[in-house]
Amino acid sequence: MRPVSSTSKIGGCGMSEFRKDPLSDHWVIIAPNRAERPEQFGLGSLERSTGRCPFCRGHEADTPAQTAAYSATGRLIDQGPWQVRVIPNKFPAVENVREQRPEQRDFFRSRHGVGVHEVIIECPDHVTAFSHLSDQQISLVFQAYRDRMAYWRGDPRLAYAQIFKNSGASAGASLEHAHSQLIATPVVPTQIENELVRSADYFQQHGRCVFCEMIRRELADPIRLVEQTEQFVAFCPFASQFPYETWILPRQHGSHFEFTEDGRLVGLAVMLRKILGRMEHLLNDPGFNYLIHTAPFGSTHLSHYHWHVEILPRVSNTAGFEWGAGDYINMVTPEQAAHVLRFGREPDGRQT
Amino acid sequence: MRPVSSTSKIGGCGMSEFRKDPLSDHWVIIAPNRAERPEQFGLGSLERSTGRCPFCRGHEADTPAQTAAYSATGRLIDQGPWQVRVIPNKFPAVENVREQRPEQRDFFRSRHGVGVHEVIIECPDHVTAFSHLSDQQISLVFQAYRDRMAYWRGDPRLAYAQIFKNSGASAGASLEHAHSQLIATPVVPTQIENELVRSADYFQQHGRCVFCEMIRRELADPIRLVEQTEQFVAFCPFASQFPYETWILPRQHGSHFEFTEDGRLVGLAVMLRKILGRMEHLLNDPGFNYLIHTAPFGSTHLSHYHWHVEILPRVSNTAGFEWGAGDYINMVTPEQAAHVLRFGREPDGRQT
Known part of the structure; x- marks a missing residue:
């Protein structure tokens, strides 16, 4: 039996939406498009290096176009050998769109799932353990975190950027090549x-x-x-x-x-x-x-x-x-x- | 390399303790004795039926003495064939003791981890899927939940009883025989x-x-x-x-x-x-x-x-x-x- 997928648009919810839980006061991001990730519901099913890795240098065409890339000296570069590369997440939890639907403040409170979801690729080679990167390489990764956060700070749609890393299938990672993520939202997390x-x-x-x-x-x-x-x-x-x-x-x-x-x-x-x-x-x-x-x-x-x-x-x-x-x-x-x-x-x- | 165990009494913390997170306001139950469970850190390592199951009828001596047992008609029984059986958890998160250490209200707030941790064994045979139990058997399980909660309600040490079931290794279960749990605490959960x-x-x-x-x-x-x-x-x-x-x-x-x-x-x-x-x-x-x-x-x-x-x-x-x-x-x-x-x-x- 194949897992249930999530393409339908029932209730007008094909797009991302923030919903407020009336009892816990937590926000929930309803993100149906994210269910289309290849490893969908991948509890424990980490994608192994047997396949072609979209994050390795030379495979840039397998991912969306980069939003930033760094050389070994920490310079922002457009082309040439990158050491850290930032791309939009192909299966984003939030949508980077300009126009926003108005907030619903009925019994059920919701607002459009506007925001930014980026992936920070931490190294050009297929390294899977963060601790195997050099201190210099990790410094570059943190420089990228800082720069991207400073960049999105200037966007009037956004209130907060969350930087996080999932390493290993048990921690929710779906690809093994060392990477981390940024999700910026118009709401401050609970x-x-x-x-x-x-x-x-x-x-x-x-x-x-x-x-x-x-x-x-x-x-x-x-x-x-x-x-x-x-x-x-x-x-x-x-x-x-x-x-x-x-x-x-x-x-x-x-x-x-x-x-x-x-x-x-x-x-x-x-x-x-x-x-x-x-x-x-x-x-x-x-x-x-x-x-x-x-x-x-x-x-x-x-x-x-x-x-x-x-x-x-x-x-x-x-x-x-x-x-x-x-x-x-x-x-x-x-x-x-x-x-x-x-x-x-x-x-x-x-x-x- | 064997997993790290938790027997030591560093910081006087060999016993259970409730600690208050100053920022999230959540309680954390520090329960070092619970780390001695056989399947310790058992991410995905569900104990299979190849071993002797301590929850099967006939193996009552493998568990602590029961606190309640029900016959097929829902009568409380001391002996004879039980259909639902309630026992103290062998590796409890909280300690069922009478005397309590006084609460610490320093910068770091903590109190003694007093409470009750019981296991509700849902059937006498080695059934692993809850949905394979009969409606009548599940009714008995819910009767046990209700009765145990009513019983602990009378205990002046306790403020709340949480009934929960973990089914499958991914949901935190460590034994496959159908069972659920009750944790009663002097604090109301956040x-x-x-x-x-x-x-x-x-x-x-x-x-x-x-x-x-x-x-x-x-x-x-x-x-x-x-x-x-x-x-x-x-x-x-x-x-x-x-x-x-x-x-x-x-x-x-x-x-x-x-x-x-x-x-x-x-x-x-x-x-x-x-x-x-x-x-x-x-x-x-x-x-x-x-x-x-x-x-x-x-x-x-x-x-x-x-x-x-x-x-x-x-x-x-x-x-x-x-x-x-x-x-x-x-x-x-x-x-x-x-x-x-x-x-x-x-x-x-x-x-x-």
Whole structure:
């Protein structure tokens, strides 16, 4: 039996649409066109390198035309050998169109699924493990993230850009060539909205950034510390939702990732690569997601918000309790997770 | 390389603990003992029937002592042939202990992971597909849900009981013999808290239950309707987070599942079995979760809340965008999903 496809236009929903859940207040992007991806419903069915890879250099004609490409020195180029390439997603979750249908504010609230969905191809060769890229190559990837975010910031249709990477089939990847994605939307994501509200509350009560305070505490009593440099701190957060969840925060307060200077991007790339390499080695090469949390476009230099990177390895599955409760069960204490990621062994001395 | 285990007591966290995420406001249950489950980190590694199944009748000694068991006529029995059996989870996420450590309300907020974690074994024989159980057997399962919830309602330590089923490895199941679970906690889950707040708001503004209004609208314009009987209505919600997500609601307003009469439980069982059977048949036998959303123990007969069952088939994976944004991308419109589940074919007439 073939899987059910989604081409029909029932209810006028052949196009993307944002729908607001009246009870959870979450947005849902209804994206029927995305179901046409070749690996449709590809739980565990990662497309293997046996086929022709559309992301390899030389196969540029297999993808939509690029929106940006970088040379090895970080220059934007139109042609010639690229090191990082940005393209529109062929099966986008949102539609990059100018005109927008008006918002529906009936009992059921919805608005047109306008937005931008790009793919950042992280290297020209068929490398599949992010940690196998060089520090320099990863720095280029982060430069691309920053530049694309800065670019879309100028688009009046958009309120936020979410950068994320799905690595491995268990983490939702459908192609194995190292890549990440950007989805920019006219709505600020629910989770960012929550963080903004709560961090503003904290600032008002305590006169300081809650993230800066977190950094201070994690350094003062380093039981959850994974790595630190002059520029960045990495730790397993106190209320980690997932085993081995790790956050990287810049020590210097900053709310907008797109304002980060080149030098700092390199420092971030080096630290991220190191931590992902350790996860690969110590946790049996798990699938993972990482994502950048940053302040919305419609603001500059917020004193209460602090951009950061969240790394979420997939060593366990999310099940009925989590979907029902909206709360999480984590089988590994963040203190133990940090110990393993920092020292490469469990606290009792056993080698992993 | 063996997976990392979690026996150590670093940070005094060998016991279960509820931790509050300061930014998302979600609770996280840190449950290190649960990592000792045999199928630890078992992404996709469902324990097959090749081994001895601890849930089959005759193997009662392989599990902790039962807390309840039912005969074929629905009588509670101490011995003799059971049809449904309830046992404490051998690897509980929360600890059923009397004394509680005091709550920590420092920068990092936490409280002792007190609670109850039970397994409901749904049949005596090694049946793995819920839809292969008889309507009568499923009615017994729902009777057990209701009775266990009514029982724990009387426990002053507890505020809420979450009933859920994980079916298939992709949905987080670790054993294949048909079973479901109950986790009762001293905290009300974040998602239920949200639903209570929003449904109370709606009631205050409009003078009626938002769920009753939803039922009215889904019946008036049945584009998302899946099934209806005199007692129950099933539809794919307007802002479904997952492809083919389906909710079952009682037509008659009721806030507490544990107050449901026997006759209604039978009607619910029959409808649930029918819908799950169709999903199995039409969607290539996906993993799924279902769960019961109900009002907390500390209340009776709320006019703004309406208990219901949510069915969440796993036909796609949750990836970086969802974790980062807290919002969802759904590739199948709820209108199309409902059409498929109702008529067994796509809207354009193709057989699935």
